[in-house]
Amino acid sequence: MASTNEERVIASVTETDCCIVGGGPAGVVLAYLLARKGIRVTLLELHMDFDRDFRGDTAHPSTLEIMDQLGLAERLHELRHTKIRQFNLQVGDDEPLTIDLSFLKTKFPYIMMVPQVHFLDFITEEAKKFPSFSLVLGANVQELIRVDGAVRGVLYRGHEDNEWHEVRAQLTVGADGRSSRVRRLAETEMVKTSPPMDVLWFRLPRRAGDPEGLAGRIRNGHILVMLDRLEEWQIAFVILKGTYHQLREAGIEQLKRLVVETDPTLQDRIDHLEDWKQVAILSVESSRVKQWYQPGLLLIGDAAHVMSPVGGVGINYAIQDAVVAANVLTAPLKAGRVQTSDLKRVQHLRTLPTRFIQAFQAVVQKRILGNALTNKQFKLPFFMRLPLLRRIPARLIAFGLWRVRVEDQK
Numbered sequence: 001m002a003s004t005n006e007e008r009v010i011a012s013v014t015e016t017d018c019c020i021v022g023g024g025p026a027g028v029v030l031a032y033l034l035a036r037k038g039i040r041v042t043l044l045e046l047h048m049d050f051d052r053d054f055r056g057d058t059a060h061p062s063t064l065e066i067m068d069q070l071g072l073a074e075r076l077h078e079l080r081h082t083k084i085r086q087f088n089l090q091v092g093d094d095e096p097l098t099i100d101l102s103f104l105k106t107k108f109p110y111i112m113m114v115p116q117v118h119f120l121d122f123i124t125e126e127a128k129k130f131p132s133f134s135l136v137l138g139a140n141v142q143e144l145i146r147v148d149g150a151v152r153g154v155l156y157r158g159h160e161d162n163e164w165h166e167v168r169a170q171l172t173v174g175a176d177g178r179s180s181r182v183r184r185l186a187e188t189e190m191v192k193t194s195p196p197m198d199v200l201w202f203r204l205p206r207r208a209g210d211p212e213g214l215a216g217r218i219r220n221g222h223i224l225v226m227l228d229r230l231e232e233w234q235i236a237f238v239i240l241k242g243t244y245h246q247l248r249e250a251g252i253e254q255l256k257r258l259v260v261e262t263d264p265t266l267q268d269r270i271d272h273l274e275d276w277k278q279v280a281i282l283s284v285e286s287s288r289v290k291q292w293y294q295p296g297l298l299l300i301g302d303a304a305h306v307m308s309p310v311g312g313v314g315i316n317y318a319i320q321d322a323v324v325a326a327n328v329l330t331a332p333l334k335a336g337r338v339q340t341s342d343l344k345r346v347q348h349l350r351t352l353p354t355r356f357i358q359a360f361q362a363v364v365q366k367r368i369l370g371n372a373l374t375n376k377q378f379k380l381p382f383f384m385r386l387p388l389l390r391r392i393p394a395r396l397i398a399f400g401l402w403r404v405r406v407e408d409q410k
């Protein structure tokens with residue numbers, strides 16, 4: 001055992017090329033991409049498994065194309081899943097408006113709904129086939145190791161042994177999500193906006209004859225989105241920011257009443273919702289760090305930019321960040337010479353797509369969702385009734401600002 005200056009006992013020291021903190025979509029995909037190139041990767045995940053509720057289960061066409069490039073799409077499709085080919089949005093009693101994805105020029109013109117835990121298990125099982133991949137579950141990263149002004153790894157506490165462990169690496173990647181500890185430790189500055197809404201998530205059973213895919217309802221100042229998860233609907237009930245406590249105080253019966261008022265077809269199953277314990281609140285945030293890197297350190301995914309749930313693009317963007325990071329950093333990591341300019345290049349390639357989608361989400365939040373929540377007579381803007389114009393957001397949600405591809409597919 002080694003000791004640090006603070007007389008902290010270190011139970012183990014691991015040397016690796018790249019230490020990735022966080023086994024979400026960004027972290028596991030980056031770990032897979034680097035390991036397949038023979039780069040030593042240590043992936044540290046706080047939890048003992050990948051099973052977390054309400055984290056999003058969507059694989060958009062861009063993610064599916066990336067999986068296809070890697071030769072993984074076919075096996076991914078063997079996992080139990082549903083496909084969202086269209087989105088029906090009904091405002092009040094108006095004729096529903098349909099956003100159809102079949103026009104997308106891709107092998108995968110749909111959003112695949114696969115439980116995130118299965119997706120993450122699948123990628124990590126594939127990564128384990130490469131000897132340079134190492135996964136530590138129950139690793140709670142607490143500190144960055146700094147040497148001569150550069151980050152050179154992390155200190156984590158193990159869940160099972162409650163001991164301190166050191167991972168030394170030429171590059172550390174913070175992929176530890178929206179409340180990233182790595183980001184906090186790096187003291188990076190954030191640009192924040194405040195979307196006008198929060199989201200309540202819960203599940204209700206699906207019944208024979210229910211529509212498939214994705215459906216949205218706007219009625220009487222309420223918004224409800226339903227995502228098809230085979231036997232159940234995952235439901236997002238959008239509320240005005242800051243009104244959660246008021247609603248909670250009014251009681252679960254009030255929430256049930258509002259849900260049924262927004263979508264009367266849920267009347268026959270709303271009693272499955274019995275307790276606030278079944279409801280998860282997502283405090284909607286949209287933010288990004290000004291600088292994604294420091295010498296020896298890179299932030300990607302939600303750690304670099306927390307996404308609003310509008311369009312469900314968070315997973316997509318996290319995976320695109322991972323692909324771009326692997327494209328740029330594979331050669332420097334192999335050569336053992338990651339320069340700060342390489343890390344800067346990753347940010348350079350991802351900043352515009354991130355800022356663009358966040359600007360798009362801000363417009364939807366303000367002009368559509370914000371209005372729908374405050375105006376009971378809300379009507380969709382006229383342009384949304386024009387099928388050709390509806391293709392623009394559909395394309396943006398499917399691929400982001402542009403497609404990201406894995407370079408050097410050998």
Ligand SMILES: Cc1cc2nc3c(=O)[nH]c(=O)nc-3n(C[C@H](O)[C@H](O)[C@H](O)COP(=O)(O)OP(=O)(O)OC[C@H]3O[C@@H](n4cnc5c(N)ncnc54)[C@H](O)[C@@H]3O)c2cc1C
Nearest residue numbers: 022024025026046055056141176177301302312314315318
């Ligand atoms: C309620 C909800 C619903 C969502 N729905 C969707 C959706 O439908 N579609 C979509 O695309 N996106 C959705 N999102 C957003 C999506 O979950 C994120 O954008 C995406 O998961 C970001 O991936 P990531 O890898 O950057 O971070 P995360 O998925 O957040 O992964 C971060 C990982 O880091 C680990 N970690 C944290 N701290 C530490 C630490 N100190 N040490 C070690 N590990 C640590 C965490 O346990 C976690 O596994 C939703 C988010 C929420 C909260």
